Amino acid sequence: MPKKFPQPKTGRLLCLVQGATSGGWLAEALRQSQERFHAVFNSAPEALFIALADGRLADANHRAAQLTGYSREALKGMDLRELLTPWKPPPIARLQHQSPVKRPVFREGRLTKKNGAQKRIEFCRQWVKIDQENFWAVWVREVREDRQTEKILRDSQKKLRYLNYQIMTAQEEERRRISRELHDEVGQGLTALKLFLTSINRELSSDLQQNCQTMLDFLDEFIKNVRRLCRDLRPTLLEIMGLSESLSHLLKESSEMFHFAGTAEIDDIDSLCDSEIQINIYRIIQEALTNIGKYARATKVFLKVKIKPPWLQVKIEDNGIGFNLKEVAAQKAAPSGCMGLISMKERARMCGGALRIWSREGKGTKVSVTIPLTDKGRQLCLSTI
Ligand SMILES: Nc1ncnc2c1ncn2[C@@H]1O[C@H](COP(=O)(O)OP(=O)(O)O)[C@@H](O)[C@H]1O
Ligand SMILES: [Mg+2]
Structure with a gap:
């Protein structure tokens, strides 16, 4: 079955015919499109600046005026460098040969307000084509205090974790050193003492031998404990x-x-x-x-x-x-x-x-x-x- 195309409504058709005959349905369509663009531009919840290649502002929306403290009129013609730091777009000569950039560039920076106050911001710039001309479209968003604090907290947690990592590695190294010292100095010394006592034991009278054996048993226990300590410190x-x-x-x-x-x-x-x-x-x-x-x-x-x-x-x-x-x-x-x-x-x-x-x-x-x-x-x- 042939596909049925929707028929234009008679009213809209009439309107187009009337527009064309009165010398500009195209101009009317353009006007409507511009109106739509301005409505969206001005009601956007983010500050939006439109600037020429050299950074001079061609337009700014309502939110941009609120954020900077300048009126929209005063913003027109201002240099973006006065407002945004850092503003370092590619040189104009390079931009002229550049088609509108597909990938937007995101930055963190500062905004200087009319009263001189500085605000931390995030902004995104994109080289766009509007009405056959190229412009910078720049979206600016204030960085809220809690997000700043969150970032500072995240950074310091990362540093703490790194510090902890260093401490644990150093601790493991230190344990190894103590274990070695304990084994070589104390352990060897105790073993030598035990051998010495054993040889003395043979020379002693039987009643003293009993006392010496108690000492030897105590020494054995002591050596066992030192060995356990060495093992705990450094699991050989x-x-x-x-x-x-x-x-x-x-x-x-x-x-x-x-x-x-x-x-x-x-x-x-x-x-x-x-x-x-x-x-x-x-x-x-x-x-x-x-x-x-x-x-x-x-x-x-x-x-x-x-x-x-x-x-x-x-x-x-x-x-x-x-x-x-x-x-x-x-x-x-x-x-x-x-x-x-x-x-x-x-x-x-x-x-x-x-x-x-x-x-x-x-x-x-x-x-x-x-x-x-x-x-x-x-x-x-x-x-x-
Ligand atoms: N397996 C377990 N059974 C019961 N309680 C435990 C157990 N593991 C840990 N705990 C509890 O968790 C607490 C913290 O343990 P830990 O951080 O190892 O510290 P520490 O051993 O120095 O007390 C202990 O004091 C104990 O109350
Ligand atoms: Mg514990």
Whole structure:
């Protein structure tokens, strides 16, 4: 069936005929279009300036007058450089050969008002064609105080995070140094002392031997504690056994020390993470297990380390007494409040990942960490630190 085109309404047709016969339906259409343009231009909620290539203002809308404090008439002919800083468009010679730019240019800057006051603004300039001529169209928007504050806050958070990253890296380095000193100086010294005492012991009378043996037992315990301290400070197992084995060992050690039944499902992840990420994962799990030992009164703990490309997922669950997250979060304001939980979160973030905690009083606690395994994910992490 042939398509039916809509018929022009008789009234509109008449009007066009009348317009044409009275010498200008084209002029009338142009007038109407200009009226529409001016209505939109003047009622726009953003300040809008139209300027010539050299920056002189050809027009400005109502909002622009409000923002600058000048009347629209006074604005006409003014140089945009008097109003906007920075205003550095390309030189006129280059603009003449340039077709209207498709991509608008966004800037942050300052606006100088009639009374000399300066306002922070964002503006967007675009080289446009109006009635066969090229102009600058410039939209200007005030940056609101709360957005400024938000930006300052975001910047300082970023700096803080970077500082934290530096502190944690330095702390890890310092721990390594102390652990070495402790092992080489104190540990070796104690072992030498033990050998010396053992040889003296052989020479002693039997009643003194008993006393010396008590000293030797005490020394053994002391050496064991120094070794544990060295291990905590610098998990050498991590370097010797790799991360996966060290985590199993850490869980076993914690379960013996804190009297809970630990079960684990740990994928082999040694080749997937560099040493910095490995130490962060180790420290997160170490802190979670210490917290369980200190507070949870748990009888069962489950540790899961799973590869779910492109992520590594870590879960530490306990069936202990749990805690009120809101109350604990409120302690964050205190100078030393929740440093353990905060550093766990920061470490996850340093690996480009995130850490979440679920806990309810009487219902245990679950800590979950997600870390990207891909290079892309890690690069993203470095860019956000
Ligand atoms: N697994 C857990 N079970 C019960 N309470 C916990 C657990 N983990 C953390 N908490 C609570 O969270 C608080 C903050 O922990 P954390 O930031 O590690 O600080 P700290 O160990 O120095 O007290 C603890 O004081 C404790 O009340
Ligand atoms: Mg803690």
